[in-house]
Amino acid sequence: MTVAAQPFATHQRCAKCSTLYPDTSPAPKCVACGGLLEIVLAPPPLKGAELRALFAQRRADGSDMGSGVWRYREIVHPSAGEHVVSHPEGNTPLLARPRVSRWAGVEGLLLKHEGHNPTGSFKDRGMTVGVTQARRIGARAVACASTGNTSASLAAYAAQAGLQALVFVPAGQVALGKLAQSLAYGARTLLVRGDFDACLALVQQASERLGIYLLNSINPFRVEGQKTIALEVLEQLGWDSPDWLVLPAGNLGNTAAFGKAVREAFDLGLISKVPRIAAVQAEGASPFAQSFRTHFATRYTVKAETIATAIKIGDPASFDRAVDAIRYSNGVVTSVTDDEILDAKAVIDAAGVGCEPASAASVAGARRLVREGVIGPSDRVVAVLTGHVLKDPGALLRYHQEMSPAPPYANPPVEIDASIEAVERVLEG
Ligand code: F0G
Numbered sequence: 001m002t003v004a005a006q007p008f009a010t011h012q013r014c015a016k017c018s019t020l021y022p023d024t025s026p027a028p029k030c031v032a033c034g035g036l037l038e039i040v041l042a043p044p045p046l047k048g049a050e051l052r053a054l055f056a057q058r059r060a061d062g063s064d065m066g067s068g069v070w071r072y073r074e075i076v077h078p079s080a081g082e083h084v085v086s087h088p089e090g091n092t093p094l095l096a097r098p099r100v101s102r103w104a105g106v107e108g109l110l111l112k113h114e115g116h117n118p119t120g121s122f123k124d125r126g127m128t129v130g131v132t133q134a135r136r137i138g139a140r141a142v143a144c145a146s147t148g149n150t151s152a153s154l155a156a157y158a159a160q161a162g163l164q165a166l167v168f169v170p171a172g173q174v175a176l177g178k179l180a181q182s183l184a185y186g187a188r189t190l191l192v193r194g195d196f197d198a199c200l201a202l203v204q205q206a207s208e209r210l211g212i213y214l215l216n217s218i219n220p221f222r223v224e225g226q227k228t229i230a231l232e233v234l235e236q237l238g239w240d241s242p243d244w245l246v247l248p249a250g251n252l253g254n255t256a257a258f259g260k261a262v263r264e265a266f267d268l269g270l271i272s273k274v275p276r277i278a279a280v281q282a283e284g285a286s287p288f289a290q291s292f293r294t295h296f297a298t299r300y301t302v303k304a305e306t307i308a309t310a311i312k313i314g315d316p317a318s319f320d321r322a323v324d325a326i327r328y329s330n331g332v333v334t335s336v337t338d339d340e341i342l343d344a345k346a347v348i349d350a351a352g353v354g355c356e357p358a359s360a361a362s363v364a365g366a367r368r369l370v371r372e373g374v375i376g377p378s379d380r381v382v383a384v385l386t387g388h389v390l391k392d393p394g395a396l397l398r399y400h401q402e403m404s405p406a407p408p409y410a411n412p413p414v415e416i417d418a419s420i421e422a423v424e425r426v427l428e429g
Contacts, residue, residue, distance in 0.1 A: 148178030217253025259325020280365025354389025
């Protein structure tokens with residue numbers, strides 16, 4: 001369904017061929033060319049300082065329902081109306097932890113902990129908007145392919161909204177905590193014999209044939225919600241942009257969302273400087289980083305392999321829009337090894353913060369970029385921790401208990417007899 005251009009109403013636009021769709025169209029991609037859709041927002045009624053004041057006011061008077069997403073509704077989903085499905089979510093902390101800063105080699109490092117969201121990952125920010133949209137357009141069922149966090153989040157929000165949820169996850173490759181959540185929240189969980197990329201292809205077919213509303217991060221409303229990670233960071237810093245926003249990157253929905261957020265924040269006069277975005281991939285799943293090394297002249301796909309199962313993705317769906325995000329923000333893309341990820345995670349965990357393996361890629365990436373002289377040691381850097389420490393207990397226990405030789409930060413448990421002497425021996429030893 002192609003409609004005439006309505007520049008003053010929020011609408012969807014194909015990023016490839018510029019075909020316009022109303023913001024109620026359920027098509028997951030451009031019907032004309034198969035390109036990804038993006039939301040073009042109606043110009044908000046306020047700008048700059050007045051818009052900043054409105055956001056602050058909502059937080060103060062509670063009219064945001066306690067949500068760090070819906071507080072920004074004019075620049076997230078202005079036509080959500082009474083359909084909002086909010087847990088609430090967002091309002092996550094920005095943490096300074098000297099031990100982690102020292103390890104990364106950058107004094108002004110802050111950790112934006114998205115694991116504090118209701119289902120333990122940043123996905124809740126996109127999902128509250130995606131499920132709100134599903135309800136707004138009268139969808140009966142929703143679906144996604146996932147490495148585990150999107151499915152956990154979809155399951156929870158669909159349950160709240162009373163929608164049937166179908167999730168496609170790669171069999172045997174999803175962290176325990178995430179799979180458990182999807183079952184607990186009542187999603188129909190399909191363990192697909194294939195990798196994430198196969199799951200994504202399958203769910204797209206299923207959504208087209210069966211008319212199920214697709215809620216992967218190719219869904220432009222999900223991207224709108226995920227913008228609020230960056231918006232909230234900027235607000236927490238008094239709208240004084242950091243030099244860098246560093247985040248782990250897999251399917252690249254979040255990188256795309258960060259790019260859109262900082263561009264819009266700049267255009268609306270919320271900030272006066274655009275922070276540089278650094279996207280970090282796991283070395284065994286780094287098609288975007290490889291492509292960056294060619295200045296994006298070549299697009300790669302890989303057979304993904306990494307301990308960080310959340311970002312084990314070989315053919316990222318939001319590739320093009322993530323390229324825009326990196327180019328616009330004068331950003332960079334890098335990759336880190338599984339060992340670097342695990343060491344970063346152990347340092348973050350031992351600082352009493354904790355995160356899942358993929359999240360630690362951001363801190364490992366910051367460290368690498370400092371060593372390479374890309375990030376300056378006195379730069380202001382915000383690294384996003386995307387998921388909670390309990391998401392992947394399997395990886396955690398392997399690191400501390402099973403790996404041989406023991407990794408540098410291993411903290412294995414000690415089995416003892418039930419005697420005070422045994423406790424003493426441990427303390428002395
Ligand atoms: N960190 C975590 C913990 C994730 O779960 C994901 C993606 C990412 C980072 C990367 O974000 O894909 O937008 O580049 N997880 C998706 C999922 C793929 O299905 O839960 P991205």
